[in-house]
Amino acid sequence: MTSSPAKSVAIIGAGWAGCAAALELAQAGAHITLIEAGRHLGGRARGVSLHGHQLDNGQHILLGAYSESLRLMRKAGVDIDQALLKLPLQMVYPQHEDGMSFIAPRLPAPLHMLVALWKTTGLSFADKQALARFSTTARWMSWRLHEDCSVTELLERFDQTERLCRLMWNPLCIAALNTPPERASAQVFLNVLRDSLGASRAASDMLLPRVDLSALFPDKAAALVSKHGGQVLMGHTVQALHQNADGKWQLDIKHSEANTAGITPFDSVILASDFANAERLMQPLPGHTGSMPAFTYESITTCYLQYEQTVRLPRPMLALLDDPAQSKWGQYVFDRGQLHDTQAGLLAVAVSASEQACALDQQQLAQDIAAQLAHSLGMPTLLQPLWHKCISEKRATFSCTPKLQRPDNQTSSPGLFLAGDYTKGDYPATLEGAVRSGVAASKAALAFLKSK
Incomplete structure (x- = not known):
């Protein structure tokens, strides 16, 4: 590829x-x-400015198993130790709830589990037996x-106890797949568990971003693209694309009020x-089969609640x-004050796969969540936040259902490829799924360019 630097690639969409x-x-x-059509990089996982804080449109957890995401972050110049708070695998409930406290020590696998x-x-002895089984x-x-x-069927087949499902497996499923367990893919769930619980101890670590999601990777990736002589166009919407007689791709782009046709064709x-x-x-392309699957979607809501700076979980x-x-x-x-020094007293509450909450x-949602926090944590002061903001992504992820047919990175049009967390792969709609798809699409595009 380095011998043919003139080969050009347009990438439509500047998410992960x-x-x-x-x-x-x-x-x-x-x-x-x-x-990128929007004004910020990151797509559905991006930074937002809120009450003087740089936060996210949704609170995220990364895993040590996210090997491709971590590799590309390092390649983009991200200091992983500074950008992410590393926690051992854990499922810990407040003391005032009838929950559990599971924390994996920093020991070699599988001893840590x-x-x-x-x-x-x-957990009772029967619960622990079920987990070990x-x-x-x-x-x-x-x-x-x-x-x-x-x-749900998988857990029943493995004779998991009701309490273990309620306190561990169901929350893990919703966090990983953003799909309720009764309609979530068991195989995709096992894929995530294989790469985290079933791998090295470090792979099971939970990584909490200390910086906003745009700054965590997309901003730095775009800066490196520019450094390598590329260009990043923000606020540009691609309205149509077509191949010319030479097999190159022409894009019709709209920027603000101006339509820009005739941009240099891309390989x-x-x-x-x-x-x-x-x-x-x-859809309008010649030879398009129209066989793309009909996805359904799941929502994610993040509720930010600001309290006095002395509030700490x-x-x-x-x-x-x-x-x-x-x-x-x-x-x-999540206690944002333990992630960033300037965010003391700011709590972020994640609500996944809940259409009721999103509606x-x-x-009302913020009041309900504040009341839940006050009761669960035994902290009456949490009933009255100084301010709150709920951010909902109604189509945050696709529903990761059993046997879901997802499209390949390769399309029926030569030189045209797909990248996104919805494409075929082992992972659900996560940051790692998106990054892996982007890497796969780049490899396919390179192979195509080298063949020309």
């Missing part, structure tokens, strides 16, 4: 998948044009199913937008017992 593809291709010698299980409080059986099966099923294009926009752009992150029937929506609470008035 698009930025991953752009970084890989730019460093391989391609001339990159990264095109055995010691964690032995020291866990809040699950881990042993999953390893024996090489984390593979002959036929996919729901996570290859990577569609790294969301699924709906990718389908919109592909026992841990940077705690699990919560959600119960929609009692208006308890929160599933995890509530923001004021």
Whole structure:
């Protein structure tokens, strides 16, 4: 590729998948044009400015198993130790809830899991037996199913106790797949467990971003694209694309009030937008099969609540017992003050895969969550935040259901590729899934360019 630096690639969409593809291709010698319709990099995982704080449109947890994300962050110049707070695998509930406390010590695998299980409080002997049985059986099966099923069916098949499902497996499933266990893919869930619980001790670490998600990777990736001679176009919407007689790709782009046609044609294009926009752009193309799957979507809401700076949780992150029937929506609470010095007293509560919560008035949802926190943590002062803000992404992820057919990175049009967390792969709609897809699309594009 370095011998043909004139090869040009347009990447439509500057989320994590698009930025991953752009970084890989730019460093391989391609001339990159990264095109983003919005004003911020990161797509559905981006930074937002809120009450003087630089936060995120959704609180995220990364895992030590996110090997491609961590590799590209380092390649982009991110100091991992400074940018991420590293916690051992844990599922800890507030003392005032009927929960559990599971913390994996920093010991070699699988000893870390055995010691964690032995020291866990809040689980009976039968619960611990069930957890050990699950881990042993999953390893024996090489984390593979002959036929996919729901996570609920998998847990029943492995004779997991009701309490263990409620306190550990169901929350882990929702956190990893953003899909309720009764309709979540057991195989994809096992894939995540294989690379975290079933791998090295470091792979199971939980990584909490100390900087906003745009600064964590997309901003630095885009800067490196520019450094390599590429360009990053913000606020540009691709309205159509087509191949000319020479087989090159022409884009029709709108910027503000001006339509810009006739931009220099590209040798290859990577569609790294969301699924709906990718389908919109592909639909008119000759030879398009129209076989793209019909995805359904899941929402994620993050509720930020600011309190006095003296407010501090026992841990940077705690699990919560959600119960929609009692208006308890929160599933995890994060103490932002333990992530960033300037955010003391700021709590972030994650509500995943809950259409009911997303449909509530923001004021009511914030009041419900504040009441849940006050009760669960035994801190009456949490009833009255100084300010609050709920941010909902109604189409945050696709529903990761059993046997879901996801499209390949390769399309039926020569030189046109897909990148996004929805493409075919082992992972659900996570940052790692997006990055892996971007890397796969970049490899496919490089192979195509070298063949020309």
